[in-house]
Amino acid sequence: MRRPLLTLTAFTFLTWVGARITAVALPLVALAETGEAWATGLVGGMSGLPLLTVGWWGRGLRERLVTGRALAAVMLVQAAGLAIVPLAALGGHVEAVSLCASGLVTGVAAALLGPAERALVADLAEVGGAAGFETAGGTPARWLAWQDLAHRVSMIFAPPLGAWLVVGWGPGPLLWCQTAVVLGCAGAMLAVPGAGGRAPATGDVARPARVGVVLRAHPQVAVGVVTAGVGGLCWFGFTLGLAVLGVEHGRPGALIAAGMSGYGAASVAASLVAPLLVDRLPRLATAVGTWAVLGLAFAALPVVVPNLVGVALVSALGGAATPWGIAALNALISERTSGADRRAAFTAETVLHSGGASLGLLVGGALIGWFGAGPVLVATGAVQVAAAVVGLLVAWRLGARRPAARPAGQGRVAPAVYGRRRAPRGAPAPADGGG
The missing domain is CATH 1.20.1250.20 (MFS general substrate transporter like domains)
Known part of the structure; x- marks a missing residue:
């Protein structure tokens, strides 16, 4: 499971960097094309609406976001949302409608991707540990902490990088570049399996959790x-x-x-x-x-x-x-x-x-x-x-x-003992101690 985890962490890092660079470029495009200062915050403002309501509308979708292929599909939606503004700029028709549409589409994708990426990281690390694989990050907790490190690093250098690229390239080309990066990351995500190796079929999807x-x-x-x-x-x-x-x-x-x-x-x-x-x-x-x-x-x-x-x-x-x-x-x-x-x-x-x-x-x-x-x-x-x-x-x-053990019907893979030695092939997984 080491390679899929590294792939997932690396390419989510790239999308975070791109999102922060886009946050620098988009207001400039909106201001240049509309001439209205109030339009600069439309994309960011509209992208927050799906986030606040994802617990309601995303309930049936998040049960399917259990493989890299599913995440890649959401990234394609994100790329489409990112392309709305530069496409409108090519035709000279950047206005409130296109800015709002871009914000809503990218906001929907971001609201689904964030929790799904963290859940898939935990799933993959958990399965790899239970199978006795030695991974670079170790336990699910460690892999999630590495992912948070990547998130924080992107917060530090991506905004000044975006400002520098805006000066050198201009905001329009930068938005096209970000769209291409997201498309490339979607392609790489196809190689990331689910914890069970496949996405659930329609009849296999559990009842959505509230x-x-x-x-x-x-x-x-x-x-x-x-x-x-x-x-x-x-x-x-x-x-x-x-x-x-x-x-x-x-x-x-x-x-x-x-x-x-x-x-x-x-x-x-x-x-x-x-x-x-x-x-x-x-x-x-x-x-x-x-x-x-x-x-x-x-x-x-x-x-x-x-x-x-x-x-x-x-x-x-x-x-x-x-x-x-x-x-x-x-x-x-x-x-x-x-x-x-x-x-x-x-x-x-x-x-x-x-x-x-x-x-x-x-x-x-x-x-x-x-x-x-x-x-x-x-x-x-x-x-x-x-x-x-x-x-x-x-x-x-x-x-x-101590927390009670999880009911057997929930089907969680029992956590492994994450030591330095690899578990012997065929050894039974340790029982879930709940802690």
Whole structure:
């Protein structure tokens, strides 16, 4: 399973890089073609709608996204959405309709791809480990942590790369390039099998799992997902808050640049270590507790403003904590769920965290305008600390006993003992200990 896992991780990394480069190019195309500043945010705004509602409309689709071939089909839809704007630009007809259509189509693809990619990584790593294969990443938790590292690396270098390419190539050619990259990644995904080696036939598809039902059935997963959702909802306090504070202190752009640089560098550094240690972390306590560290960093930022070094260091504290929480939550989901439940749980994580961040940005500007950037930063930090404290109390109660074994009918492959020696051929898989 090593080669499919490497392929899946590498090409999802390329699509993430392309998505961030596209985020730089698309507003420029919209502005150049329409001459209206309000049109620059249409694609991004419309792409958020499918994400917020994917738990409803995607329920029947995510059960089929269990192989690389299925992911490749979704990537083709994504490429078609990306091509809408440059095609319209060729005809000189970029307008609100084409921008909205591009946002909706790419948003549908992104809302399906993110949870499906994480679930397939967990499935493949789980099956490979149970079969005794030595993989480069090890357990599902480690492979998911490597994937998160790739995600964070793309966040650091892709936006400045996009800005440089826009200057050298122009935004139109860059969008065509991104479309070609997605098509190439779709072709490579055809070589990635499912955990069972094939996609389910029509009659084999299990009843779609409802997100709410899955979270109620797995309370520890629900606690981790909801806490991460609170963190996403409060994210605007950091980005918008530092941007506004920079203007108020006569340093426009400087504070947010220092904060994002410190946060990003520390998060990448922590992500380099997280895959090596994630299997030793207490799952729920780590998934919940790290958001308290981020909240404390938010609350401390107004104290160090406008010192750029202080802003960078405090932001780095939050950035160093976040990857551990995400790695622990992904590990918790991969270990406590399987099949349709696993895909529903990853969907819930995506909707609450990423959707919460979008919702926070939508209302955050108004809150900062009413109460001020400093008080809002402190408030968003306090909310995250309070959510983490409540989550830790629930974690303490749930952690007082080992989780019950998953019912035999769920069909999860039993996890392997991920040691350095390969399991002997034909040896039985160890029983599921539930932890």
